[in-house]
Amino acid sequence: MKVLILPDAAAASDRAAGIIAEFVRREVNPVLGLATGETMRPVYARLVALNDAGQVDFARVTTFNLDEYVGVPADHPASFAAFMHANLFDHVNINPAHINLMAGDAPDPDAEAMRYEAAITAAGGVGLQVLGIGRNGHVAFNEPTSSLASRTRVKTLTEATRRANAAAFAPDPVPRYAITLGIGTILSARRCLLIATGPSKAAAVARMIEGALGADCPATALQMHQQTTVVLDEEAASHLELRDYYETVHPAGAEPRLS
Ligand code: GLP
Numbered sequence: 337m338k339v340l341i342l343p344d345a346a347a348a349s350d351r352a353a354g355i356i357a358e359f360v361r362r363e364v365n366p367v368l369g370l371a372t373g374e375t376m377r378p379v380y381a382r383l384v385a386l387n388d389a390g391q392v393d394f395a396r397v398t399t400f401n402l403d404e405y406v407g408v409p410a411d412h413p414a415s416f417a418a419f420m421h422a423n424l425f426d427h428v429n430i431n432p433a434h435i436n437l438m439a440g441d442a443p444d445p446d447a448e449a450m451r452y453e454a455a456i457t458a459a460g461g462v463g464l465q466v467l468g469i470g471r472n473g474h475v476a477f478n479e480p481t482s483s484l485a486s487r488t489r490v491k492t493l494t495e496a497t498r499r500a501n502a503a504a505f506a507p508d509p510v511p512r513y514a515i516t517l518g519i520g521t522i523l524s525a526r527r528c529l530l531i532a533t534g535p536s537k538a539a540a541v542a543r544m545i546e547g548a549l550g551a552d553c554p555a556t557a558l559q560m561h562q563q564t565t566v567v568l569d570e571e572a573a574s575h576l577e578l579r580d581y582y583e584t585v586h587p588a589g590a591e592p593r594l595s
Contacts, residue, residue, distance in 0.1 A: 337545055337558065338565045339582040340589035341573045345533040346378065348569040351589055352466075352531045353382035355565065357392040359464045359527070367398045369465035369517070370424070371476070372416040375531055376468060380424040387428040394430040400456055402467070402476035402522075404438040406445045406490060406513035414504040415440055438515045445490050449515045453488035456521065465525035469532050472496050473540045473553030477516035484549075484557045486518030519557045528564040530555070532572040541568060542575035 342348040356379070360366045370376075386392040401416055410417035417437045425435055436455055442448035456462060467475050472494065478486065479494050490513055498510040505511075522528065532541050544555035545566065558564045567589070573579055586592075 338586070338591070339545060340565065340567050340586050340591070341579070341582055342567065342569055342589045345569045347589070348531060348533050348567050349378035350382055352379045352529060352567045353386065355529055355567070356383060356464065356466065357386050360392050360394070360397055363463055365396055365398065365460070367400070367459050367461065367463045369462040369525055370399050370401050370420065371466050371468045372401070372419045373468040375533055376466070377423055379531060383424065384427040394428040397430055398434040398436070398459055399430070400436045400452070400459070400462060401438065403514050403516040404440040405511040406440055406515060407511050408440040410437060410439070440515065445513070445515055449488045449490060452515070453521060462525035463527065465522055465528045467522070467528060467530040469530060469537055469540050469544065469555050470497055471500060471536055471540055473543055473555045475519070475522060475555045475558075477514040478519050478554040480554060481551045482519055482554050484551060484554070485520040487521050488515065488517050490514070491516050519554055523557060523561050526563065528558060528561055530558065530564065530566045532566070533569040535571045535574065537572045538575040541566070541572050542577070546577055
C-alpha cells in the first residue's frame with residue numbers, strides 16, 4: 337500500500353481529489369467506483385471546483401457506487417443516491433446515462449445485487465475505486481466477518497454501523513440491510529484509493545495497513561491489492577507504528593519519482 341499522510345483533512349481531501357482528477361484526465365473511458373460518507377463530502381466539493389475551473393471533464397466518466405440501503409428509494413434524503421446527486425452528480429458535467437446506482441427499493445434486492453455486479457463487468461470493470469473506512473474496519477458495507485472473496489450482495493448491518501449512520505435517518509431507524517459491492521468486487525478494481533480523516537478512524541486505519549489479514553477487519557483485504565493508495569490526515573494516521581517509514585517514503589504525502 338502507498339500511504340500518504342497529509343497535515344489535515346482539507347489537505348487530504350485536496351490530495352484525494354487530485355488523484356481522482358488525474359485518473360479521469362488520463363483514461364479514455366474512465367470508470368470510477370464511488371463512496372459516500374462524511375469523509376467524501378470535501379473530496380467531492382474539490383472535484384466540483386476542479387470541474388467548474390475546467391480542470392477536469394466528467395463527460396466521459398462512468399460511475400458505480402459502493403452500496404445502498406435496502407428499502408430506501410433514490411429520492412429518500414438519506415439514500416446514497418441522494419447523497420451522490422447533492423454532493424457531486426448535480427454539479428458536474430457527467431452524462432446522467434453514465435451514472436449507475438443501486439436501486440435500494442428494488443423488489444428483489446438479491447437480483448438487484450446480481451444485476452449491479454454484472455453491470456460493472458459489462459462496463460469493463462472499475463478503473464479507480466474510491467473508498468472510505470468504517471470505524472470497525474468495514475469497507476462499503478462489508479461488515480466484519482464478510483468473506484474476503486465476496487461479490488455484490490445483501491448484507492446485514494452491525495448495530496455500530498447503524499448507530500454511526502443514525503443522524504441521516506433520525507427520527508426513523510437506520511435500515512437493517514444494505515446492498516454492497518463485495519470485497520472480491522472491490523479487489524477487482526484496477527486501482528483503489530482509500531481516504532480516512534479524523535481520530536475516530538485511527539485504530540481501523542492502523543489495523544488495515546499494519547494488522548494481520550482477517551475477516552474481523554475487512555479493510556485488511558486491501559493488503560492483497562496491488563495498487564492501493566491510502567490518503568490520511570495526521571489524526572487518522574496517529575496509531576500507525578511505521579509512520580516514520582511512510583513519511584520517509586512520501587514526505588508530506590509527496591510521491592517522488594525514482595530517477
Ligand atoms: C458508510 C459507508 C462506507 C463509508 C463509511 C464511513 O458505512 N457505507 O462506504 O466508508 O460509512 O463513512 P464516514 O466517511 O461518514 O465516516
